[in-house]
Amino acid sequence: MSIDKNASGTVYQRFQGTAEFQELRTRFRRFAFPMTVAFLTWYLLYVVLSGWARGFMGTELFGAINVALVFGLLQFVTTFGIAYYYSRHAGRRLDPLADKIRGDIEAEEAQGAGTAEDAR
Amino acid sequence: MSNETLSILLFLVFVAATLAITVWASRNTKNATDFYAGGRSFSGPQNGLAIGGDYMSAASFLGIAGLIALYGYDGFLYSIGFLVAWLVALLLVAELLRNSGRFTMADVLAFRMSPRPVRTAAGVSTITVSIFYLLAQMVGAGALVALLFGFTSEFAKGATIALVGVLMIVYVVFGGMKGTTWVQIVKAVLLMTGAALVTLLVLTEFGFNLSSLLNDAAEQSGKGEAFLEPGLRYGTEEQGLTGKLDLISLGLALVLGTAGLPHILIRFYTVPTARDARKSVMWGIGLIGTFYLFTLVLGFGAAALVGSEEISRVNEAGNTAAPQLAEKIGEIMFGDAGGTILLAVIAAVAFATILAVVAGLTLASSSSFAHDLYAHVFRKGKATERDEVRVARISALVIGAVSIVLGIYAQRLNVAFLVALAFAVAASGNLPAILYSLFWKRFNTAGAVSAIYGGLGAALFLVIFSPVVSGSEKALFTDSDWSWFPLQNPGLISIPVGFLCGFVGTVLSKEYNAEKYAEIEVRSLTGAGAEKAVKH
Numbered sequence: 001m002s003i004d005k006n007a008s009g010t011v012y013q014r015f016q017g018t019a020e021f022q023e024l025r026t027r028f029r030r031f032a033f034p035m036t037v038a039f040l041t042w043y044l045l046y047v048v049l050s051g052w053a054r055g056f057m058g059t060e061l062f063g064a065i066n067v068a069l070v071f072g073l074l075q076f077v078t079t080f081g082i083a084y085y086y087s088r089h090a091g092r093r094l095d096p097l098a099d100k101i102r103g104d105i106e107a108e109e110a111q112g113a114g115t116a117e118d119a120r
Numbered sequence: 121m122s123n124e125t126l127s128i129l130l131f132l133v134f135v136a137a138t139l140a141i142t143v144w145a146s147r148n149t150k151n152a153t154d155f156y157a158g159g160r161s162f163s164g165p166q167n168g169l170a171i172g173g174d175y176m177s178a179a180s181f182l183g184i185a186g187l188i189a190l191y192g193y194d195g196f197l198y199s200i201g202f203l204v205a206w207l208v209a210l211l212l213v214a215e216l217l218r219n220s221g222r223f224t225m226a227d228v229l230a231f232r233m234s235p236r237p238v239r240t241a242a243g244v245s246t247i248t249v250s251i252f253y254l255l256a257q258m259v260g261a262g263a264l265v266a267l268l269f270g271f272t273s274e275f276a277k278g279a280t281i282a283l284v285g286v287l288m289i290v291y292v293v294f295g296g297m298k299g300t301t302w303v304q305i306v307k308a309v310l311l312m313t314g315a316a317l318v319t320l321l322v323l324t325e326f327g328f329n330l331s332s333l334l335n336d337a338a339e340q341s342g343k344g345e346a347f348l349e350p351g352l353r354y355g356t357e358e359q360g361l362t363g364k365l366d367l368i369s370l371g372l373a374l375v376l377g378t379a380g381l382p383h384i385l386i387r388f389y390t391v392p393t394a395r396d397a398r399k400s401v402m403w404g405i406g407l408i409g410t411f412y413l414f415t416l417v418l419g420f421g422a423a424a425l426v427g428s429e430e431i432s433r434v435n436e437a438g439n440t441a442a443p444q445l446a447e448k449i450g451e452i453m454f455g456d457a458g459g460t461i462l463l464a465v466i467a468a469v470a471f472a473t474i475l476a477v478v479a480g481l482t483l484a485s486s487s488s489f490a491h492d493l494y495a496h497v498f499r500k501g502k503a504t505e506r507d508e509v510r511v512a513r514i515s516a517l518v519i520g521a522v523s524i525v526l527g528i529y530a531q532r533l534n535v536a537f538l539v540a541l542a543f544a545v546a547a548s549g550n551l552p553a554i555l556y557s558l559f560w561k562r563f564n565t566a567g568a569v570s571a572i573y574g575g576l577g578a579a580l581f582l583v584i585f586s587p588v589v590s591g592s593e594k595a596l597f598t599d600s601d602w603s604w605f606p607l608q609n610p611g612l613i614s615i616p617v618g619f620l621c622g623f624v625g626t627v628l629s630k631e632y633n634a635e636k637y638a639e640i641e642v643r644s645l646t647g648a649g650a651e652k653a654v655k656h
Contacts, residue, residue: 009634009635009638010635010638010639012635012638012639012641012642012643012648013634013635013638013639015638015642015648016638016641016642021642021645021646024645024646025641025645028645029559031211032211032212035207035211036207036208036211036212039204039207040375043200043201043204043371043375044368044371044372046200047197047201047367047368047371048368050197050350050351050354050355050367051350051351051354051355051364051367051368052364054349054350054351057349057350058345058348058349062331063331063332063334063335064330064331064332064334064335064338064348065330065331065334066348066349068193068348068349068350069193069196069334069348072193072196072197072200075200075203075204076200076203076409076412076413079203079204079206079207079405079409080405080406080409082207082211083206083207083210083401083402083405084402086210086211087398087399087402090215090398095395098645098646098647101642101646101648102646102647102648105642105646105648105649106648109649
């Protein structure tokens, strides 16, 4: 990845503008943001139904196991599932790209362009 | 040997082991990174265990099992918010925080802002949240000793609070983050083992048939099928709309609060890389989720085998349900001696639980005092590392002493609401500031300060005028009534207020630092320039 070393700004500003970094940012946000909205909605739906749809929640499915219990246990399943899905996504789609960009930044800083270090 | 003696012996073994760990940790704590972040040398699984040890408080172990034992389904409902909340930490906070901060929550907030006002706000909020949480745990410890050992005198309760306080001060002052983390790891292993054992015995008793366990629980509770449905504790039909809105308010505070709790956030700094931070949250989620599944069995098991009447006779809030169940199931399975031993084990585990959590809270608040307020606000960033760590140790001592005194004073007060309040404050003030800092380009000093003070202020203001502080039987002050805010938990209003304050504060100020935004964005996502682990 070549970046224009004569461009203005710090090393971070130059890397922020690269297509590679923008791709990493998009991959992260496209996963994390909608997923957050989804699990929060799913959780709030559960809480709201627990408050306002008690007849439905009390429906017995098999034995003493009712909808409320299954719905609650499903929250565990989705939490474990989303955590696993995220870590797989991160390992495959985010980490390699992040490593590559970090390597490039560190290489450039090592060349003496370490404005960020000096500024701190 | 009586169960009390055995329990005290087991507890002393735990104390001796943790003190040995503390001595070891103090020898290996040489600089600020060691003290604040354990040298960033813990592995993902180790930190995951410590996350569990830090998070699963006596309120979750004894409190949730008790809630389920007395109110059935609603206790389970309560535990779910505590678990789902970890997804916010995993997806949005843990890794980015690890990549862009050093020691405290404020490191991330102050990254591209004017440091003094932002660190002051973050320090105030960190210390407020931690002290609330700490106080609830300390008072809980006093109540627990009375319940488990029959020491009901004011003196015995006070002495227990003082003992817990002194131990937590020793862990933090000498062991720093290394000592505290190992205490939490040991506690997590003990708690999971103890809970798993009792769960397994209960399931065996019911032939691994969940339905028959639930049936028995519902029958013994005297409430029938309603015991297995929502609505006995939160948003009961008598409370009408207010009660149901309170349920939503509590749910929001729990699910959004975790990722804003300072003592949880600093745990992400103890690992070498963001990837380890991710791994540790994965482990944390696995442990915490499994633990709440155990408490589901423990709670319903206590209702079925001990009976709600017997549980509420011993403690109105049901806090002894888990120990009572341990004794009962031990007797059923192995005779009287089995009951005695199992009760003693669970009682000792409960104390270990409290100690690990209070140590984490003391560390979080003293770190923030030393690193944010002392080093960056009072000394304007000119304090040496040695100075900073010395101040952190002194402030751990002071915070510990203050919480012992407050804990003893608050013994007779009803402070159970403080845990939910700590979550509400964290969700209202800290979370908006953290999320805006990480993801909103335009965010600035005015926005950060407004979000924290706005959210914190709104939560505190509303709770002061709520029924948990005055005007109800279970209020902090039962004699007078100045309440007008109907909800017990302020989250429903204060969380949106915090986000709104952060937004308005930001757009009203022209400050914008493109250079620093580029740095935090690139650093947080790639890990470039992130703090490295210490090599000894």
